[in-house]
Amino acid sequence: MALVLTSVAISQPKVDKDEYYVVIKKSDFTLTVYNRNHVWVARYPVVFGSKDLGDKMIAGDRKTPEGTFHIVSKKVHSKWCRFLALDYPNAESYEKFNERKAHGVISPNASIGGGIGIHGTWPNEDFAVDNYQPWTEGCISTKNEYIIELYNLLPVGTKVIIEP
Known part of the structure; x- marks a missing residue:
């Protein structure tokens, strides 16, 4: 008589997009996760694309946009470990962008950009986060071990607030 072993997949409970x-905070180089009761859950160091921590103005300025966004997709990334895509530009972003154009703050021919997300670092380059090195094109970057934790914790739809 043969012994047959079967494996049972243990699934994680589905987390609601409003759970976290x-x-x-760009000025503090931190990403903090809160639960729905506004209780601090985790905090991670992050870096951005420019030493100028001002709000994103136009495509290619390497600045990180400020405002309220949501995670719209998640994927394992060949360069940056994991990628949590944000819904930039959204209606709030377009409103600020168009207002800046109307007031001559930016060129009438400028474009708003896109492709902003939260991701890891290049393989073996977590030191960029330790040294607060700006290196992205405007995304938020953290250490690979941290982005894996965030990827596993946060579902699509999670609110992300980026402050100065």
Whole structure:
């Protein structure tokens, strides 16, 4: 008589998009996760694309946008470990962008950009986060071990607030 072993997949309970929210404080280089009761859950160091921590103005300026966004997709990334895509530009972003154009703050021919997300670092380059090196094109980057934790914790739809 043969012994047959079967494996049973143990699934994680589905987390509601409103279970957590994220606050990124550019001036503190932090990403903090809160639960729905506004209790601090985790905090991670992050870096951005420019030493100028001002709000994103136009495509290619390497600045990180400020405002309220949501995670719209998640994927394992060949370069940056994991990628949590944000819904930038959204209606709030377009409103600020168009207002800046109307007031001559930016060129009438400028474009708003896109492709902003939260991701890891290049393989073996977590030191960029330790050294607060700006290296992205405007995304938020953290250490690979941290982005894996965030990827596993935060569902699509999670609110992300980026503050100055």
